[in-house]
Amino acid sequence: xxxxxxxxxxxxxxxxxxxxxxxxxxxxxxxxxxxxxxxxxxxxxxxxxxxxxxxxxxxxxxxxxxxxxxxxxxxxxxxxxxxxxxxxxxxxxxxxxxxxxxxxxxxxxxxxxxxxxxxxxxxxxxxxxxxxxxxxxxxxxxxxxxxxxxxxxxxxxxxxxxxxxxxxxxxxxxxxxxxxxxxxxxxxxxxxxxxxxxxxxxxxxxxxxxxxxxxxxxxxxxxxxxxxxxxxxxxxxxxxxxxxxxxxxxxxxxxxxxxxxxxxxxxxxxxxxxxxxxxxxxxxxxxxxxxxxxxxxxxxxxxxxxxxxxxxxxxxxxxxxxxxxxxxxxxxxxxxxxxxxxxxxxxxxxxxxxxxxxxxxxxxxxxxxxxxxxxxxxxxxxxxxxxxxxxxxxxxxxxxxxxxxxxxxxxxxxxxxxxxxxxxxxxxxxxxxxxxxxxxxxxxxxxxxxxxxxxxxxxxxxxxxxxxxxxxxxxxxxxxxxxxxxxxxxxxxxxxxxxxxxxxxxxxxxxxxxxxxxxxxxxxxxxxxxxxxxxxxxxxxxxxxxxxxxxxxxxxxxxxxxxxxxxxxxxxxxxxxxxxxxxxxxxxxxxxxxxxxxxxxxxxxxxxxxxxxxxxxxxxxxxxxxxxxxxxxxxxxxxxxxxxxxxxxxxxxxxxxxxxxxxxxxxxxxxxxxxxxxxxxxxxxxxxxxxxxxxxxxxxxxxxxxxxxxxxxxxxxxxxxxxxxxxxxxxxxxxxxxxxxxxxxxxxxxxxxxxxxxxxxxxxxxxxxxxxxxxxxxxxxxxxxxxxxxxxxxxxxxxxxx
DNA sequence: AGCACGCCGACT
DNA sequence: GTCGGCGTGCTC
Numbered sequence: 001x002x003x004x005x006x007x008x009x010x011x012x013x014x015x016x017x018x019x020x021x022x023x024x025x026x027x028x029x030x031x032x033x034x035x036x037x038x039x040x041x042x043x044x045x046x047x048x049x050x051x052x053x054x055x056x057x058x059x060x061x062x063x064x065x066x067x068x069x070x071x072x073x074x075x076x077x078x079x080x081x082x083x084x085x086x087x088x089x090x091x092x093x094x095x096x097x098x099x100x101x102x103x104x105x106x107x108x109x110x111x112x113x114x115x116x117x118x119x120x121x122x123x124x125x126x127x128x129x130x131x132x133x134x135x136x137x138x139x140x141x142x143x144x145x146x147x148x149x150x151x152x153x154x155x156x157x158x159x160x161x162x163x164x165x166x167x168x169x170x171x172x173x174x175x176x177x178x179x180x181x182x183x184x185x186x187x188x189x190x191x192x193x194x195x196x197x198x199x200x201x202x203x204x205x206x207x208x209x210x211x212x213x214x215x216x217x218x219x220x221x222x223x224x225x226x227x228x229x230x231x232x233x234x235x236x237x238x239x240x241x242x243x244x245x246x247x248x249x250x251x252x253x254x255x256x257x258x259x260x261x262x263x264x265x266x267x268x269x270x271x272x273x274x275x276x277x278x279x280x281x282x283x284x285x286x287x288x289x290x291x292x293x294x295x296x297x298x299x300x301x302x303x304x305x306x307x308x309x310x311x312x313x314x315x316x317x318x319x320x321x322x323x324x325x326x327x328x329x330x331x332x333x334x335x336x337x338x339x340x341x342x343x344x345x346x347x348x349x350x351x352x353x354x355x356x357x358x359x360x361x362x363x364x365x366x367x368x369x370x371x372x373x374x375x376x377x378x379x380x381x382x383x384x385x386x387x388x389x390x391x392x393x394x395x396x397x398x399x400x401x402x403x404x405x406x407x408x409x410x411x412x413x414x415x416x417x418x419x420x421x422x423x424x425x426x427x428x429x430x431x432x433x434x435x436x437x438x439x440x441x442x443x444x445x446x447x448x449x450x451x452x453x454x455x456x457x458x459x460x461x462x463x464x465x466x467x468x469x470x471x472x473x474x475x476x477x478x479x480x481x482x483x484x485x486x487x488x489x490x491x492x493x494x495x496x497x498x499x500x501x502x503x504x505x506x507x508x509x510x511x512x513x514x515x516x517x518x519x520x521x522x523x524x525x526x527x528x529x530x531x532x533x534x535x536x537x538x539x540x541x542x543x544x545x546x547x548x549x550x551x552x553x554x555x556x557x558x559x560x561x562x563x564x565x566x567x568x569x570x571x572x573x574x575x576x577x578x579x580x581x582x583x584x585x586x587x588x589x590x591x592x593x594x595x596x597x598x599x600x601x602x603x604x605x606x607x608x609x610x611x612x613x614x615x616x617x618x619x620x621x622x623x624x625x626x627x628x629x630x631x632x633x634x635x636x637x638x639x640x641x642x643x644x645x646x647x648x649x650x651x652x653x654x655x656x657x658x659x660x661x662x663x664x665x666x667x668x669x670x671x672x673x674x675x676x677x678x679x680x681x682x683x684x685x686x687x688x689x690x691x692x693x694x695x696x697x698x699x700x701x702x703x704x705x706x707x708x709x710x711x712x713x714x715x716x717x718x719x720x721x722x723x724x725x726x727x728x729x730x731x732x733x734x735x736x737x738x739x740x741x742x743x744x745x746x747x748x749x750x751x752x753x754x755x756x757x758x759x760x761x762x763x764x765x766x767x768x769x770x771x772x773x774x775x776x777x778x779x780x781x782x783x784x785x786x787x788x789x790x791x792x793x794x795x796x797x798x799x800x801x802x
Numbered sequence: 803a804g805c806a807c808g809c810c811g812a813c814t
Numbered sequence: 815g816t817c818g819g820c821g822t823g824c825t826c
Contacts, residue, residue, distance in 0.1 A: 003826095005826095008825085008826090009803090010803055010825085011803075012803070014823085014825085015803085015824095015825075018826085019825075019826040020826045021826065022826090039826085040825090040826090041804095041825055041826085042803095042804070042805065042806085042824075042825040043804080043805060043806080043825090044803090044804070044805080044825095046825095057826075058826090059826050061826080062826060063826065783822095786803095787821090
């Protein structure tokens with residue numbers, strides 16, 4: 001007897017363990033751990049992952065597996081182990097983690113259908129729906145308002161049965177090819193038999209007399225200017241045949257990659273790469289922190305480390321933050337390693353992601369470049385893992401399982417005995433502290449390539465501008481600088497951390513601010529659509545003409561978003577051509593790439609954008625970077641706001657003067673004296689590190705302490721508060737005296753989508769029982785969560801405190 | 803999750 | 815007395 005231990009696709013604590021199923025004899029040699037199966041679960045069928053295959057079970061009445069969904073395992077032994085570990089670390093359900101490790105498309109799709117079993121008359125009403133068919137989709141039954149209780153009666157009678165079907169969403173893209181189906185002489189005969197009126201058919205037959213190799217239908221149609229109808233007639237006459245071929249969707253098919261070779265390494269690059277090479281050779285699972293200023297040539301170090309790995313016949317994973325995964329970065333990897341590279345990031349369609357994943361799974365590639373989830377690439381012989389821009393927040397998943405790619409990377413490095421390289425110009429405080437302690441191996445690259453200097457940074461105090469009577473959003477210096485660059489035909493990058501037009505809309509008469517009815521937040525005005533939008537839920541209304549509270553017409557826009565800046569630029573510098581890049585202009589697939597290409601081709605002078613333009617961009621003609629306002633970010637209720645500001649300013653500054661032309665940076669702010677801004681402007685990472693560490697120590701924040709954030713939400717404010725209070729009490733009771741428990745506190749945004757949000761924060765050094773306690777708390781609230789619309793989110797080492 | 807089982811109020 | 819309401823608990 002062979003038994004499969006299966007985690008089923010039902011996401012609750014009650015089913016968060018394996019269920020045993022009998023493997024039918026005929027499949028005994030087929031079913032392996034890591035495969036997806038379809039199993040009967042109660043009255044229905046669900047998808048599940050085989051975690052183990054064994055020869056006995058504690059249960060006596062086992063049901064057999066229903067179906068095996070994969071030919072080869074989709075999760076390796078290693079990934080199964082890591083999946084269990086992540087689930088435990090993040091207090092998630094196993095199924096959630098395994099799902100997160102695979103491309104979306106491999107998730108199961110569920111379908112119900114109704115089947116008539118007997119020739120016996122079934123109820124008239126049902127017969128009409130079936131209209132003579134034996135099977136019908138349950139969906140159709142619902143759509144056509146079928147009588148459900150009547151159906152159940154017939155099910156009880158045994159006349160009708162409900163089938164549960166588990167399908168994979170997986171689809172392979174196919175292309176249709178046309179090929180001759182007869183010997184040439186037979187085609188020639190057919191040609192003569194064809195009526196002279198059927199000119200197009202004759203033309204096609206003639207083509208295949210000369211050309212016997214299959215041709216893609218699309219191409220045939222354009223070449224002979226014909227239609228599918230004509231081809232189909234020939235196919236029907238059995239003269240031609242259609243062949244369906246599976247093809248990979250190639251997201252980069254229109255892009256040419258010029259092959260590049262290794263560049264000679266500078267002195268500091270050599271010093272940095274040697275220990276990495278050594279770790280590769282000696283199969284050491286060492287973690288390196290590569291601290292290199294922007295433009296110091298980190299990417300070349302990555303590339304040559306990977307070359308060494310590939311020479312040894314091993315594989316490499318490279319993680320890049322979501323937004324920095326610009327075509328530029330992909331370009332560099334593709335041009336160095338060609339078709340050995342698979343790319344996985346959010347701009348790909350689900351189908352494209354699946355195809356890229358398949359290449360990895362089939363070992364057709366040995367390098368993966370991708371965002372967070374690419375850390376789960378199913379390689380089995382990894383020689384190096386690289387995480388670029390290590391401090392980026394996108395490496396932490398913001399839904400369950402809330403894992404951090406860096407921690408998974410270290411775990412995988414352990415397993416494969418290979419180095420992990422964390423690269424950044426502004427490492428996270430936690431990482432740099434670990435490097436200083438010797439937990440990570442610190443590699444420093446303090447100089448820019450080719451003796452380039454970091455561009456000088458000028459800080460403009462916007463309060464002075466106001467005193468001087470300048471009420472625009474551009475300081476005189478910035479405006480002047482923009483104008484000179486445009487004259488010199490150089491390019492400009494302008495950064496603003498806020499999309500939309502204005503941050504809030506207020507009535508001047510009564511001071512009423514337009515707020516979202518479902519969230520505790522002001523609405524943002526979007527000028528292009530002339531709407532007020534909530535950035536936290538999908539609420540949007542047409543812009544109001546008069547104040548809702550006092551009916552006055554004196555409504556004013558406050559705060560500045562990218563749309564407003566774009567408009568102001570047109571007004572102040574009519575000759576400027578501006579490209580705006582934010583979530584609103586890059587929502588469509590491929591638009592991100594298109595906008596950047598346009599800017600690269602110098603079709604615009606100014607690139608204006610939010611966060612997404614801060615990283616990875618490298619345009620040689622950019623000589624001025626302007627930061628319009630950093631103050632909003634600096635004053636967020638987040639202990640990392642100083643660090644985030646420092647990182648952002650450093651990253652943005654790095655966009656200027658990366659090549660021959662000298663660069664310049666102008667930062668506008670209302671708090672020029674702040675140490676984040678001061679030190680960023682002088683590129684003093686070390687000094688910033690020391691100063692910020694002191695603050696963190698004082699407030700008992702990371703890296704001195706670990707944090708756990710528990711977020712509770714409920715439609716009723718009192719309920720949310722009360723539950724949070726109880727959770728705080730329970731934690732206080734069960735955690736050690738060393739832990740600090742803060743709360744219950746209202747979240748920075750108390751209400752989102754009509755749900756009230758409260759939180760509890762734990763600061764601790766070592767609490768081995770913490771996860772177990774939290775699991776128990778969640779189980780204690782099982783009923784409230786399932787039937788009473790309560791949610792309890794737990795985030796270990798959170799990035800966002802909102 | 804989704805469904806069956808089972809225990810209390812309004813009906814032919 | 816029965817139908818059906820929803821609270822409770824199980825699914826290998």
